[in-house]
Structure formats: C-alpha cells, structure tokens
Amino acid sequence: MKEVIYTEAAPKPIGPYSQAVRVGNLLFVAGQIPVDPKTGEVVGRDIREQTRQVLENIKAVLEAAGYTLDDVAMAFVFLADMGHFPAFNEVYAQYFKEKPPARVTVQAARLPRDVLVEIAVIAARG
Template identity: 45%
Template sequence: MRINTENAPAALGPYSQAIKKDNLCFVSMQLGLNPSTGEIVSREAKEQTRQAIKNVEAILKKCELSLKDVVKATLYITDLNDFAAVNEVYAEYFANKPARSLVVQAAMPKDAKVALDVIATRGDDLTDELDYRER
C-alpha cells in the first residue's frame, strides 16, 4: 500500500513517501524540508536532521508506527564534518538504536546537507536479543 501524508513533504519525483507491506514500512529518503513550503528549513545540518526525522515520524504515524519501530536507518550527508552534529540530533530521537548505515554523497536535491530513510516493523519479536552461539 502506498503511503501519503500531508504532514510530510510531498515526494520530489515519481515515488511514494512510503510503502507498507504486511508489518513492514519502507520510508523513502526524507530531507529537512518544511512540509508546508517544500523548502529546506535551515542551512544548518542539525536543523535539517531534526526536520528530516520529524518528516519520517509523520510518515510512520500514517503507517500506525513510530520511531521506536524503526529497525534500519540510512543517513545521508554531504559533508563528513557534519557527522558529529547529525549524530547528536539522531541520538535524541533513536534511543532504540536501530541498525544504521551512513552514506556520504556529493549532492542531494534542493542542496540539502542531510537526509534519512528507514525501515520499520510492527512486532516485539525483533527487539529481543538473540544469542546465536547457543544454536
């Protein structure tokens, strides 16, 4: 099922804000855009990170999920010097510490410095720690 909410920026191309399949929600890359204006909220990496996370959160809410349900996140930044600032804001929102990748890339749409996409799922079974040594 395609997910669309007015509480997050409209897609900038031919894709959905998210796709929900069974218990999974795949959220497309979100920039630090103001949902009302479609413009970058600030030139500061911290503020872009905060807004990108809020956009992801709004989309997850439409999927009846929250940031606590995120199992995989991918952060995109254009300047590795912003990593500490981005990481600081990220840690405020993701206390559950999902798996995460970081991509440093040359450029993003709207000259953004930061973007985020996530995969979230419903269910408590993925929060249990597994010890494969016992198998």
C-alpha cells in the same frame, strides 16, 4: 500486498515515488530531506536544524502508517559532508534514545536541493 502511505504532514514526493510503502509488517519510508511540508521550502542552514526537520518528516510518515520511531529497524543516512557526523549524531540520538536502529551512514556527492542530510528508514511491527 503493497499499500502506499501518504500524509500531508510530510513533504510531497518530488518525483515518481511514494512517501512510504507497507508490505506486511514492514514499512519502507522513502528518503526524506529537510523540507517543511507546509511551505515546500528547505528548513535550516546547519546540520542540526536540517536533521531535526528530516526526522520530524520521517516521524509524520511513520505516524500516518501507524508506526513510531521505536519501530524503526534500519536507517540509511546520506550526509553531504562527513565532517557533519558528530553534530548529526547529537540530534539523531535525541530521536533514538533507546534501542536505536541499525544504520548505514555515507557521504553523498550531492543531495536533492543541495541539502546537508537525507534519511530513509525501514520500520517493522511484530
């Protein structure tokens, strides 16, 4: 059975999709960009600031569904520029200190609202 997850603590979807969907013990979190959920504005001008906001948004969606960052099994990362990879990793490592999830990181030609980073995750609880 599919359950849609929504929280005001994360940015509202800007299209016909859900913030997250739970199916069984899996939670599929839609791609999050560095938008402040209170203002709807993009946060930060550099990759570090934007990565922090994206991960805080993901954390909020996970928490709304009863999950934590420790439950993240897979992350899909889209960077506007692979030159940002080292700085992105510095911040990402602060959120996933032990047993980090599997991950795919690619450079995207363009991201929504011309942000520098977007991340989607799959979390699992057993």
